[in-house]
Amino acid sequence: MEIVFIVISILTVLSSIMMIRSKKLVHSALYLAGAFIGTAGLFMLLEAEFLAWVQILVYVGAVVTLILFTIMLTRKGEEE
Amino acid sequence: MLFLAMWTGDIMFENTYELIVFILNFIGIYDPIYNVFEMFGLEYLLRIIIVLAEIAALFVFILLTVMFLTWMERKVVAMVQARYGPMVTGPRGLLQPVMDGVKLIGKEDIIPAKADRWVFTLAPFLIFIPALLVFIPLPFGESLIISDLNVGLLYIIAISAISPIAILMAGWASNNKYSLMGAIRAVAQDISYTIPLALAAISVVLLTGSLSTVDIVTAQSGTWFGFIPKWFIFLQPLGFILFLIASIAEMGRIPFDFQESESELVAGFFTEYSGMKFAMFFLAEYAHLFSVSAIVVTLFLGGWSVPFLSSIPATFAVLIPIISLAAFVIKTYVIIFFAMWLRDTVPRMRIDQLLNIGWKIMIPLALLNLLATAILLTAGVF
Numbered sequence: 001m002e003i004v005f006i007v008i009s010i011l012t013v014l015s016s017i018m019m020i021r022s023k024k025l026v027h028s029a030l031y032l033a034g035a036f037i038g039t040a041g042l043f044m045l046l047e048a049e050f051l052a053w054v055q056i057l058v059y060v061g062a063v064v065t066l067i068l069f070t071i072m073l074t075r076k077g078e079e080e
Numbered sequence: 081m082l083f084l085a086m087w088t089g090d091i092m093f094e095n096t097y098e099l100i101v102f103i104l105n106f107i108g109i110y111d112p113i114y115n116v117f118e119m120f121g122l123e124y125l126l127r128i129i130i131v132l133a134e135i136a137a138l139f140v141f142i143l144l145t146v147m148f149l150t151w152m153e154r155k156v157v158a159m160v161q162a163r164y165g166p167m168v169t170g171p172r173g174l175l176q177p178v179m180d181g182v183k184l185i186g187k188e189d190i191i192p193a194k195a196d197r198w199v200f201t202l203a204p205f206l207i208f209i210p211a212l213l214v215f216i217p218l219p220f221g222e223s224l225i226i227s228d229l230n231v232g233l234l235y236i237i238a239i240s241a242i243s244p245i246a247i248l249m250a251g252w253a254s255n256n257k258y259s260l261m262g263a264i265r266a267v268a269q270d271i272s273y274t275i276p277l278a279l280a281a282i283s284v285v286l287l288t289g290s291l292s293t294v295d296i297v298t299a300q301s302g303t304w305f306g307f308i309p310k311w312f313i314f315l316q317p318l319g320f321i322l323f324l325i326a327s328i329a330e331m332g333r334i335p336f337d338f339q340e341s342e343s344e345l346v347a348g349f350f351t352e353y354s355g356m357k358f359a360m361f362f363l364a365e366y367a368h369l370f371s372v373s374a375i376v377v378t379l380f381l382g383g384w385s386v387p388f389l390s391s392i393p394a395t396f397a398v399l400i401p402i403i404s405l406a407a408f409v410i411k412t413y414v415i416i417f418f419a420m421w422l423r424d425t426v427p428r429m430r431i432d433q434l435l436n437i438g439w440k441i442m443i444p445l446a447l448l449n450l451l452a453t454a455i456l457l458t459a460g461v462f
Contacts, residue, residue: 026196026199026252027199030199030245030249033245049229049230049231050231050234053231053234053235053238054234054238056238056239056241056242057234057237057238057241060241060242060245061238061241061242061244061274062241062271064245065241065244065245065248065267065271066271068245068248068252068267069248069264069267069268072248072252072260072263072264073264
């Protein structure tokens, strides 16, 4: 159980760091989705199943999608 | 022993894992195998092996279903257009999907020069994962379910909310304006139609008081007055219609297929894909068609329950899992056939019409349906 916790935490933290460091906005948004999924995994380990799936539905399904959508609708010069 | 227990109706397995263990026990090989694993202190390995076997069986089932569905789709189109469809390979062209698969594997794997390599390569796999994961809480028959999650329906909605990200990844990474347009359309459609979908599903949850798919199916067994099956389609006719339309829109099939409308966008978000990656999109699309139809059946058409099963004589009770599986598959194929029929007879809508119907008609109607259900439930009518 502890190994699973360590692996998920490392993935979450790494994708958060990559989110800040990556040059392209779209990549940042995708790493953000990774961080959210990792957080849902942590909730799952705490046996909060409902919270985990709501996290995926609201944050990954809606928030990240809307962020990506907004990035793609804006002009490309601002993307780099 | 197995027959006797089935006869008295005592056996009710929670999932396929328990069913497999029971069958292994019945043949008498579970204990020897378990002892061998116990000798090395690896009991958990046996559990993992059984779960992996289940997943492999599910994967094979999905692949076969997809192959059959592609053949069926062509045959249905051909029937509507008064021609034969594939006839050359195998009996009635039944081996055509195999030839298609061989052709797709043999094709060159092209990555456009200006594409974002990593995102471009990851997208087809990411789109396949949710299509596969949705099958986990689907009850295929009595005790034929991989895992009965107590948040099953929420899980299904949450998992299918991930696929727009994969679509956006594919459309953006191709670095092609048609792909991007297709992806943006697909996601706009997905977001606006998930809301009536979830609202219609919530009305069913109100009726059963549970998010677990098994509980929803169990609540629909039996009949009213001895001849009307207790399916939720009779309690929720509006909810059923809304759910069906919204799920066809989510699948992106023809009256709503803006993501890949050939006359406008070449092939939408997978224009640039070839070979095996294209096959992954294809696979995910048809797996999605099957899973969405199965969810419609589970929520509104009684799932695996057969209304008059209780009148079957006890000697045939052994057959209940098989009968229930057959009932589930037949009902699912009826819905699939409906979707294919719709595809062949209805022309494509316009994107503004689609969004207008989604936001101005379907969401208010779904809210009204939810409100009416809640009021009737509080008044004690149901």
